[in-house]
Amino acid sequence: xxxxxxxxxxxxxxxxxxxxxxxxxxxxxxxxxxxxxxxxxxxxxxxxxxxxxxxxxxxxxxxxxxxxxxxxxxxxxxxxxxxxxxxxxxxxxxxxxxxxxxxxxxxxxxxxxxxxxxxxxxxxxxxxxxxxxxxxxxxxxxxxxxxxxxxxxxxxxxxxxxxxxxxxxxxxxxxxxxxxxxxxxxxxxxxxxxxxxxxxxxxxxxxxxxxxxxxxxxxxxxxxxxxxxxxxxxxxxxxxxxxxxxxxxxxxxxxxxxxxxxxxxxxxxxxxxxxxxxxxxxxxxxxxxxxxxxxxxxxxxxxxxxxxxxxxxxxxxxxxxxxxxxxxxxxxxxxxxxxxxxxxxxxxxxxxxxxxxxxxxxxxxxxxxxxxxxxxxxxxxxxxxxxxxxxxxxxxxxx
Amino acid sequence: xxxxxxxxxxxxxxxxxxxxxxxxxxxxxxxxxxxxxxxxxxxxxxxxxxxxxxxxxxxxxxxxxxxxxxxxxxxxxxxxxxxxxxxxxxxxxxxxxxxxxxxxxxxxxxxxxxxxxxxxxxxxxxxxxxxxxxxxxxxxxxxxxxxxxxxxxxxxxxxxxxxxxxxxxxxxxxxxxxxxxxxxxxxxxxxxxxxxxxxxxxxxxxxxxxxxxxxxxxxxxxxxxxxxxxxxxxxxxxxxxxxxxxxxxxxxxxxxxxxxxxxxxxxxxxxxxxxxxxxxxxxxxxxxxxxxxxxx
Ligand code: FES
Numbered sequence: 001x002x003x004x005x006x007x008x009x010x011x012x013x014x015x016x017x018x019x020x021x022x023x024x025x026x027x028x029x030x031x032x033x034x035x036x037x038x039x040x041x042x043x044x045x046x047x048x049x050x051x052x053x054x055x056x057x058x059x060x061x062x063x064x065x066x067x068x069x070x071x072x073x074x075x076x077x078x079x080x081x082x083x084x085x086x087x088x089x090x091x092x093x094x095x096x097x098x099x100x101x102x103x104x105x106x107x108x109x110x111x112x113x114x115x116x117x118x119x120x121x122x123x124x125x126x127x128x129x130x131x132x133x134x135x136x137x138x139x140x141x142x143x144x145x146x147x148x149x150x151x152x153x154x155x156x157x158x159x160x161x162x163x164x165x166x167x168x169x170x171x172x173x174x175x176x177x178x179x180x181x182x183x184x185x186x187x188x189x190x191x192x193x194x195x196x197x198x199x200x201x202x203x204x205x206x207x208x209x210x211x212x213x214x215x216x217x218x219x220x221x222x223x224x225x226x227x228x229x230x231x232x233x234x235x236x237x238x239x240x241x242x243x244x245x246x247x248x249x250x251x252x253x254x255x256x257x258x259x260x261x262x263x264x265x266x267x268x269x270x271x272x273x274x275x276x277x278x279x280x281x282x283x284x285x286x287x288x289x290x291x292x293x294x295x296x297x298x299x300x301x302x303x304x305x306x307x308x309x310x311x312x313x314x315x316x317x318x319x320x321x322x323x324x325x326x327x328x329x330x331x332x333x334x335x336x337x338x339x340x341x342x343x344x345x346x347x348x349x350x351x352x353x354x355x356x357x358x359x360x361x362x363x364x365x366x367x368x369x370x371x372x373x374x375x376x377x378x379x380x381x382x383x384x385x386x387x388x389x390x391x392x393x394x395x396x397x398x399x
Numbered sequence: 400x401x402x403x404x405x406x407x408x409x410x411x412x413x414x415x416x417x418x419x420x421x422x423x424x425x426x427x428x429x430x431x432x433x434x435x436x437x438x439x440x441x442x443x444x445x446x447x448x449x450x451x452x453x454x455x456x457x458x459x460x461x462x463x464x465x466x467x468x469x470x471x472x473x474x475x476x477x478x479x480x481x482x483x484x485x486x487x488x489x490x491x492x493x494x495x496x497x498x499x500x501x502x503x504x505x506x507x508x509x510x511x512x513x514x515x516x517x518x519x520x521x522x523x524x525x526x527x528x529x530x531x532x533x534x535x536x537x538x539x540x541x542x543x544x545x546x547x548x549x550x551x552x553x554x555x556x557x558x559x560x561x562x563x564x565x566x567x568x569x570x571x572x573x574x575x576x577x578x579x580x581x582x583x584x585x586x587x588x589x590x591x592x593x594x595x596x597x598x599x600x601x602x603x604x605x606x607x608x609x610x611x612x613x614x615x616x617x618x619x620x621x622x623x624x625x626x627x628x629x630x631x632x633x634x635x636x637x638x639x640x641x642x643x644x645x646x647x648x649x650x651x652x653x654x655x656x657x658x659x660x661x662x663x664x665x666x667x668x669x670x671x672x673x674x675x676x677x678x679x680x681x682x683x684x685x686x687x688x689x690x691x692x693x694x695x
C-alpha cells in the first residue's frame with residue numbers, strides 16, 4: 001500500500017500513539033470490572049474517574065457532568081430523548097437543515113409521533129439567522145438541538161447566542177459538538193448549554209467511545225436502563241479501555257488547542273488551490289469555520305471522479321457529490337446553502353489534523369490542478385457555458 | 400468506496416476517445432452529437448458520431464462527460480463498442496451491453512450505462528432527423544419529477560433489464576432517488592409492466608461466458624462480435640502468436656466474418672488454410688454454424 005495522505009479527519013482520525021499506550025494496559029492486565037467489590041476492579045474504577053476528569057477539563061465542566069457513551073449517535077439520540085422526557089408537555093423541537101443524520105433522523109421520527117419540528121435554514125455561507133430562530137421559538141418549544149460545527153463545511157454556529165435565546169423561552173439546549181471538541185475551545189462554565197455530545201474517534205481516540213455532557217441539575221432520563229453504571233444514567237458495563245483512551249485524547253487535545261499548525265496548513269492548501277485552479281470556490285463562511293476544514297467546489301467536474309483520482313495518489317478526502325453518498329442527491333448541507341449545482345457536484349472536503357504535514361499539503365497542490373484540468377477536458381461543461389448552466393438550473397427550479 | 404471492476408477503473412483513468420469532434424464536413428461524412436443528462440442531475444454525456452453517409456457506418460465516436468467514475472468509463476466503453484458498426488447495428492446496443500463490456504457495474508450505478516445508451520440513440524435519431532421517441536419530453540406521463548423520468552422510460556428499462564423492484568428502477572434511472580414521492584407510482588408501474596408480460600428476452604439467464612452459448616435464437620451483431628472475439632482471444636490467438644502471427648476481427652455482416660491476419664501469418668503460404676481450418680471450424684462450432692470466414 002502506498003503511503004497514505006490522510007486529509008479526511010472529519011470522518012475519523014488516527015489513534016494517537018500516546019492514547020494507544022494509555023489504553024493498552026486496560027486491554028491486557030487491568031481487565032477488572034469497575035463495579036466489582038475487589039481491589040482488582042477498584043484500580044480500574046480509578047482510571048475511569050481520571051478519564052472523567054480529563055474530559056471535564058477539556059470542556060470546562062465538572063467530572064460528574066460527564067457520562068460516557070458508545071458514540072456520537074448514541075449521545076445525540078440520548079440527549080434528544082432526555083430533553084423531551086424532561087418537559088413532556090411541550091411538543092415543539094427546533095433544529096437546523098444541516099444537522100448530522102443522528103439528529104435529523106430522530107427528529108423526523110419524532111414528527112411521526114406528533115412532535116412539531118422546525119428546521120432552521122442557513123444562508124449561502126452556511127450561517128444561521130438568529131431572527132429566524134427567535135421567530136420560531138415559543139413557549140411550547142421543548143428543545144433546541146444544533147451542531148457547534150458542521151462536519152462538511154466546518155462552519156460554526158453561534159452557540160452562545162442560540163443558547164441564551166432558547167433559555168429565554170424555557171427550551172432545553174443540546175449541542176452536537178462532535179466536530180468541534182478538540183478543534184476549538186469550548187467552555188461549558190460559560191456556555192448556556194444543557195446537553196452536549198462528543199465522539200472519541202474524531203479526536204484521536206478509537207471508535208466506539210463518546211461522551212455526553214449533562215448539566216448539573218438537569219432532570220435526566222436514561223435511554224439504556226439496567227445496572228447502576230454511570231450513576232444510573234447509562235446501564236451497561238463500561239468500555240474501560242475506550243474511556244481511558246478518550247481521557248488521554250482529551251488531555252492531549254487540550255495541549256494542542258490554539259496551536260496554529262492545522263490552520264496554517266489548511267490556509268496554505270486552500271489558497272494554493274484557489275490560485276492554481278480557476279473556477280473554484282470555498283463553500284462555507286471564511287471566518288466562522290473550524291481551523292482544520294476546507295470545502296472547495298470545483299466547477300464543471302464531478303466529485304467522485306476527483307476522489308478516485310486523488311485516491312490513485314494515495315490522497316484521502318471526501319465529497320458532497322451525489323455519486324459518493326450512495327444516495328442520488330448531493331449533500332443536504334450544501335443544498336441547504338443553495339449552492340449552484342456546478343459547485344455542488346464538484347465539492348471536495350479536505351480536513352486536516354495535528355498529524356498533517358506540510359509535504360502532504362504540497363503533494364495535493366502538485367497533483368490536484370492536473371486532475372481537475374484532465375476532468376474538465378472530458379467535461380461537456382466549461383466556463384463559457386456558466387450562464388447557460390445557471391439558466392438551465394433556474395428552469396428546473398421553476399418547474 | 401465503490402467496488403468497480405478493473406475495466407471500469409482502467410477506462411476511467413485512461414479513457415479512450417475523449418473530447419469533442421471536429422464538426423467541419425468532409426465529403427460524404429457527417430458528424431452528429433447526442434446529449435443526455437444535465438448539470439442538475441449530476442451527470443451529462445455528449446456523444447459525437449462520425450458517420451459515413453453512403454454506408455451509415457460509424458467511422459469514429461468520441462465523448463464528453465460530466466460525471467462520476469462509472470459515467471466516464473461507460474461513455475468510453477460506448478465509443479469503443481460502436482466504432483465500426485452501422486447505425487442499425489448500433490441501435491441494437493442496450494445498456495446491458497455497455498455494462499457487460501465493463502465487466503459489470505455496481506447496481507446503484509447502472510444508470511450510467513443507461514445514459515450511454517440514451518446518448519447513442521439521441522445521436523442516431525438526430526442524424527436521421529427523427530424526433531426522439533422516448534425519454535425526457537415525450538408525451539407519456541412524468542413519473543418522477545425530481546429527475547424528470549417518464550413512464551415510457553421506466554417501462555422500457557423494466558422490460559429490457561428485467562427489473563422487478565423499485566430499488567432496481569432507481570438504480571437504473573434514478574427515478575425515486577430524490578424526494579421519494581413517486582415510489583408508489585413506480586411500484587404500480589412495475590406491476591403493470593410485469594402483468595403485461597414484460598420479460599420476453601431471457602437475458603437474465605444468459606450465460607456470461609459467450610463461448611458456452613449454443614442458442615437457437617438469432618444472435619445480434621453485437622453478440623456475434625462478442626462471441627467471436629472471445630473464441631479468438633481464448634483459443635486462436637494464443638496459437639498464432641506462438642507462431643509469430645496474430646489475427647484481428649475486422650467486420651461482421653450477417654453470416655460473413657472478415658478477419659485480418661497479421662505478422663508471420665500473412666507471408667505464410669498456408670495462411671488461407673490456417674484460416675479455413677482452424678478458425679472457421681471453431682467459430683462455426685462455437686458461435687453459429689452458418690458463418691463464413693474471409694481474409695482481408
Ligand atoms: S418525484 Fe421521484 S424522487 Fe421525487
